[in-house]
Every structure is written in structure tokens, then in C-alpha cells.
Amino acid sequence: MPRVxxxxxxxxxxxxxFFQSAAGKRIPVLSDFALRIETGEVAAxxxxxxxxxxxxxxxxxxLDPDYKGNIxxxxxxxxxxxxxxxxxxxxxxxxENLRIAAPGAAHDDLDxxxxxxxxxxxxxxxxxxxxxxxxxxxxxxxxxxxEPDLLLLDEPFVSLDxxxxxxxxxELALMxxxxxxxxxxVTHDMDEAITLADRLIxxxxxxxxxIADIGISERRGARPPELIAAIxxxxxxxxxxx
Amino acid sequence: xxxIVSLLTMLACWxxxxxxxxxxxxxxxxxxxxxxxxxxxxxxxxxxLGATLARVIAAFVIAMxxxxxxxxxxxxxxxxxxxxxxxLVVLLNLPALVIIVLAYIWGGLTETAAIAAVALNKLPSAxxxxxxxxxxxxxxxxxxxxxxxxxxxxxxxxxxxxxxxPYFAAAARAGLSLVWKIVLxxxxxxxxxxxxxxxxxxxxxxxVTRILAYSLAFVAVMLAIEIFLVQPFEQHAARWRPSSSxxxx
Numbered sequence: 278m279p280r281v282x283x284x285x286x287x288x289x290x291x292x293x294x295f296f297q298s299a300a301g302k303r304i305p306v307l308s309d310f311a312l313r314i315e316t317g318e319v320a321a322x323x324x325x326x327x328x329x330x331x332x333x334x335x336x337x338x339x340l341d342p343d344y345k346g347n348i349x350x351x352x353x354x355x356x357x358x359x360x361x362x363x364x365x366x367x368x369x370x371x372x373e374n375l376r377i378a379a380p381g382a383a384h385d386d387l388d389x390x391x392x393x394x395x396x397x398x399x400x401x402x403x404x405x406x407x408x409x410x411x412x413x414x415x416x417x418x419x420x421x422x423x424e425p426d427l428l429l430l431d432e433p434f435v436s437l438d439x440x441x442x443x444x445x446x447x448e449l450a451l452m453x454x455x456x457x458x459x460x461x462x463v464t465h466d467m468d469e470a471i472t473l474a475d476r477l478i479x480x481x482x483x484x485x486x487x488i489a490d491i492g493i494s495e496r497r498g499a500r501p502p503e504l505i506a507a508i509x510x511x512x513x514x515x516x517x518x519x
Numbered sequence: 520x521x522x523i524v525s526l527l528t529m530l531a532c533w534x535x536x537x538x539x540x541x542x543x544x545x546x547x548x549x550x551x552x553x554x555x556x557x558x559x560x561x562x563x564x565x566x567x568l569g570a571t572l573a574r575v576i577a578a579f580v581i582a583m584x585x586x587x588x589x590x591x592x593x594x595x596x597x598x599x600x601x602x603x604x605x606x607l608v609v610l611l612n613l614p615a616l617v618i619i620v621l622a623y624i625w626g627g628l629t630e631t632a633a634i635a636a637v638a639l640n641k642l643p644s645a646x647x648x649x650x651x652x653x654x655x656x657x658x659x660x661x662x663x664x665x666x667x668x669x670x671x672x673x674x675x676x677x678x679x680x681x682x683x684x685p686y687f688a689a690a691a692r693a694g695l696s697l698v699w700k701i702v703l704x705x706x707x708x709x710x711x712x713x714x715x716x717x718x719x720x721x722x723x724x725x726x727v728t729r730i731l732a733y734s735l736a737f738v739a740v741m742l743a744i745e746i747f748l749v750q751p752f753e754q755h756a757a758r759w760r761p762s763s764s765x766x767x768x
Contacts (some may be wrong), residue, residue, distance in 0.1 A: 334716035338666050358666045364659055378667045378679050403759040423667060487606040 286316040286459040287427060289337060291346040304445060306332050307344075307485050312478070316351070319460040319497075321451060321470035323391075323512070324480030331361070333485065337461065350427055350460060357425030359433040363412035365404040371415055372400045372403050379422040387422060392515050394418040394448070407492040410441045421456065428453075428460040434469065446472050450497045467512060473497065479515060489515035546728040554732040563717075568736060571713040574630075574702045578637035579694060586645025587640075587687065591647065591679070594653020611643040615701050619708060628709040637664030637701045644697070645690045653679075684756035691748055699741055 294307040295460045306329040314320045322330055322489055337348055338358055350356075365374050375387045391397050394414040399407050404415070413434065433444040433449070450473055453460060464470050470477050477491040491511060495504060526637055537547040546554075558564035592605075593600040619636045626632030656679060664674045706715025714733045721729040 335662075338662075340662050340665060356666055356668070360659070360663070362659075366660070366664050366677055366681070369677060373677075377669070377673060380673070404762075405761045405768065419667075429666075 286318070286351045287312070287314040287337070287375075287461065288349040289313075290346055290348070291333070291336065292304055293346070294332060294336065294344040296392055300435040307336075308427050310485055310487075312487075314459060314461060314476075316459055317457045318476060319462065319474045320476045320478055321462040321464060321474035322478050323464055323467060323470045324485065326465050327478055328482045329485040330465075330480065331431055334429055334463050335463070336509060337427075338429055353426050355426045355456075356429065357420035357421055357423050357427070358429040359416050359420050359431065361432050361435055363404070363409075365412060365415060365419075367400050367404045369479050370401050370403055371396060371407065374404065374415060375419055375422045378419045379424075382422055382424075390395075390418050393452070410437065410445065413437065413445060414448070417445075417452070424456075425458055428458045430460065430462040430464075432464050432466075433462075434466075435464075442466075442469070447498070449473060463508075467509055468505070471512075472500070477508070479512060479513060491515070528620045531586055543725075544727060546638050546731065550660075550728055554728045555585065558732060559737050560735075564736060566732075567712055567714050567717050567733065569701070570704065570710075571702055571715065571737060572740060574637065574705070575695070575699045576709075576725075577634045577696045578641065578702065579637040579691075582641035582645055583687075583691060583694060583717055586690070587649045587683075589642075589724065590646040590651075591653045591683070594650040594656070598717060600650070607643050607646060611647070615640045615704065618729045619701070623709045626743025630710075630733070633705045636706055637698055641694050641698050645694055648658055648686050648690040648693075649683065652683040656682050656685075681756065681759075683755075685736070688749065688756065691752075692745070693725065695741060695744065695749070699737065700746075705711055 289312040291310040293305065293306045295303040295305055302483070306348075310333070312320075312322075317428075323449055324330055332341070336346075337350070338342055338356060352474070366377065370379060372387065372391065375390065376382070376384070379387065388400070390396070391400055393418060396407075396411060396414055396418060397409060398412070404412055407415070417433065421428075432444055437445070446469055453473065460473075462470065462473055475493055475497075477493065478487055479489040479491070480486065481488050489512070491508065493500070493508060533545075533548055537545045555564065560634075590714065593603050618639050622632045622639070624635035626635065634743065648691065660678050660682075661674075663669075664678050669678065702713070703715035706713035707719040710716055716738050717733050718730050721733070
């Protein structure tokens with residue numbers, strides 16, 4: 278839901294981002310790339326593996342200052358991020374992983390968050406003692422624990438089995454519905470994007486460019502299978518036209 | 520059980536060796552035990568052990584604190600590594616005796632000079648070990664710390680320290696044994712008390728019984744430190760590891 282006159286929550290303009298190859302050649306990853314996401318919007322970047330999606334996310338997260346361009350983030354700028362792997366602190370308990378990421382949060386709120394992500398029972402266990410699915414849930418809970426102004430999701434359910442990925446996707450959709458937050462989801466899974474996002478941004482391969490920008494107006498969690506199928510067909514058509 | 524058998528075998532070999540070499544060159548275990556008891560009764564044993572232990576602790580703490588900080592800094596910053604590396608190589612290759620003699624010449628025959636000399640001997644190896652640890656820190660967890668804006672203190676305590684703990688334990692273990700050996704040399708050369716001083720005066724009299732009594736008493740002290748301090752620290756630091764990967768004792 279773009280609003281005219283309101284500053285964008287996230288305004289990205291990348292003039293150039295290069296990788297230095299081992300042989301010393303400069304390989305362009307992103308050039309003349311622009312993206313705007315409005316406050317509260319959930320946008321999904323969908324594109325083939327290796328097209329520079331993760332690089333883009335790292336630039337937005339401030340993990341890589343080596344690029345030409347400009348990235349404007351939300352004013353208060355608190356960032357929540359879910360990486361491709363859970364990336365937990367294995368030597369700290371489930372609860373402490375939340376507390377360390379969100380030192381200002383009340384303990385009751387963190388416990389409520391653990392309960393919401395069905396982690397209440399393993400509050401005091403170490404990450405090595407919980408299942409892979411639970412570790413993903415914890416990574417999601419941690420991103421919400423900081424009450425982010427911008428949520429970055431980098432293929433958060435990659436390498437999970439389809440059933441588990443689907444149920445985590447549902448949980449995340451409910452959570453985003455309950456606590457609206459400007460979100461940028463990066464994925465190569467079209468179903469994931471259609472389930473979670475208000476807006477699909479389809480990307481081409483290297484160097485990364487926007488092929489299509491598709492809005493979805495139905496509420497998350499209430500999207501019938503026919504609609505999802507229709508959007509998938511539409512996306513496939515747009516991709517084929519390039 | 521295996522340890523006890525091994526220890527008993529060692530004692531038996533000692534006893535047999537004493538029978539062959541005679542009491543002047545190698546006194547029997549019982550004779551050494553009796554000498555230890557006599558020194559303990561007079562109070563001299565504990566006074567000397569205490570003096571040596573205090574020097575070991577002071578030198579160890581100084582060397583580990585500065586060595587860890589320096590190692591972390593050098594492992595994290597390429598510039599720091601380039602700047603400090605030549606100093607480290609010089610210090611690593613300077614014989615302990617040279618450092619001790621120079622420390623006494625420049626600082627006088629004082630406690631400060633003695634402890635500084637020992638600390639300076641341990642410092643480079645602690646630095647090198649912790650530098651390896653700092654280089655092995657997981658960059659993915661650093662990204663995590665950056666994205667979630669961990670404070671410097673939070674990063675040190677919750678991200679870096681747990682990863683450095685095995686390196687710290689290795690440096691501590693190697694350091695303790697090195698430090699106490701060098702403390703003895705420092706005491707032999709320029710201190711009026713301590714285990715090293717006692718061994719020095721026993722050497723003048725070729726009193727092998729007293730040499731063994733003092734050195735074994737101190738070995739026992741260091742063994743106690745290993746068992747009651749270093750090993751529990753390691754176990755605490757490894758408490759999060761799933762128990763199957765923990766070493767079986």
C-alpha cells in the first residue's frame with residue numbers, strides 16, 4: 278500500500294557493487310539497481326540462486342560498506358534479521374539468545390515471544406539440544422524480539438523439508454500480521470514469497486535487475502489456493518517474457 | 520584407575536633406581552617423604568612454597584591478561600599484527616636467562632624485576648595462542664553481532680570469549696608449567712626465599728633429598744591447581760556442547 282508523500286521506509290539505490298575474483302577481475306553483481314519499500318510493507322525479492330539477492334541484503338544490513346550508491350533506512354533504524362542458517366550463539370541458552378539480542382526487552386515479553394514460537398518448553402536448553410526447526414523458530418523469535426523497524430529475511434526456510442517449511446511460513450505470516458513491520462524477504466521459492474508478501478519483486482540473473490513488480494492485496498493467511506496459483510502463473514508469464 | 524597404576528609404577532621404578540644408585544645420588548621415596556615432613560614441621564616448606572606460588576600467580580596473571588588482550592588485538596587487526604609481530608618474534612626467541620639477567624641488572628634484585636622477567640617470558644606464547652584464537656573467530660557471528668548492534672562488552676562476553684575459551688585454557692595450561700619453572704630460575708639467581716632459592720642452597724651441599732622434597736612438593740601444588748582450577752574451568756566453558764562430543768575421562 279504505497280502512500281504518496283510519506284517517506285519510504287527503505288530506499289535503496291545501488292549504482293555499482295563488484296566482487297573481486299581470485300584472478301583480480303572485477304565482476305559486477307549489482308548495477309543501477311533501485312528499490313523502494315513503504316512503511317509496513319512486506320516485499321519479497323524472488324530470483325534465481327546466485328543473482329545477488331544475499332549480497333543486496335548484506336548491503337542493506339550494513340555488513341558490506343564497499344559499494345557505490347545510497348541506502349536510506351527507517352529513521353529509528355532498529356534492524357532484525359534472519360540469516361540462511363539460524364546463526365545462534367551455541368554457548369548460550371535459548372532464552373539468553375533472545376536476551377542478548379534484545380537487552381532492553383522485559384523478560385516477560387521475551388518469554389511470551391518464546392511461547393508464541395512454541396519454544397517455551399526449551400527455554401533453558403542450548404541450541405545444540407533443540408531440533409533444526411526449533412532453531413529456525415528461535416532465529417525468527419530473535420528477529421522479532423528487538424521490535425525491529427526493518428526486518429530482513431534471507432531465505433529463512435531454505436534447506437528445511439517442505440512440510441516444516443510450510444508450517445513455519447504460516448507461523449511467520451501470522452506473526453507479521455499481528456506485529457506489522459517493514460519487511461524485505463529474499464527467496465528463490467515462489468510459494469514462500471506469495472504466502473508472505475504484499476509485493477513480489479521478480480529479479481533477473483546477473484547483474485541483478487527488476488523484471489516485474491506484482492502487488493497482492495489479499496490479507497496474509499487468508500489467501501485461497503486458487504489466488505496463489507493464479508499469482509504463480511502470472512509471475513511465470515512475466516518471467517518468460519524477458 | 521589407569522592413572523593410579525601408572526603412578527605406582529613410577530614410584531616402583533624410583534625405589535628400584537634408588538636401590539641401584541644409592542641414597543647419595545637418588546634417595547628412596549620414603550626418605551624424600553620424611554625430609555618433606557621435617558621441612559613442613561619447621562614451617563620452612565610452606566613459607567617457601569607460598570613465596571614461590573605468589574610469584575607464579577602474579578607473573579601468570581600479568582602475562583595472561585596482557586597476552587590475551589594483545590593476542591586478540593593482533594588477531595583482529597592486520598595493522599596491529601604487522602606492528603607488533605617483530606616485537607613478538609624477538610621476545611619469543613630471547614632466551615629466558617637473558618631476560619632474567621637483564622631484568623635484574625636494569626631493575627635491581629627486586630620482587631618487581633623478578634615478576635616482570637617471568638611475565639615477559641610467558642607473554643609471547645600466550646599472545647601467539649590467543650592470536651590464533653582471535654583469527655579463528657567465526658565471521659558469521661560477527662555479522663550477527665553487527666546486525667543486532669551488540670555492544671562491545673556484549674560481543675566480548677557472549678560472542679568472542681566462548682570461542683576463545685579453549686585457546687585461553689591451552690595458553691593457561693602451558694603457561695602455568697612454564698611460569699613456575701622460570702620462577703625457580705629467577706629465585707635461584709636473585710631472591711632470598713622460595714623453592715628455587717632452597718633448591719639452589721641444596722645444590723651447594725649436593726643434598727638431593729632436599730632438592731626432590733621441594734620440587735615434588737611444588738609439583739603437587741601445581742597438580743592441585745590443574746585439577747581444581749584449570750579442569751573445572753574447561754568443563755564450565757564446554758557445558759553447552761552436547762555430551763556425546765565431550766571428552767570421556
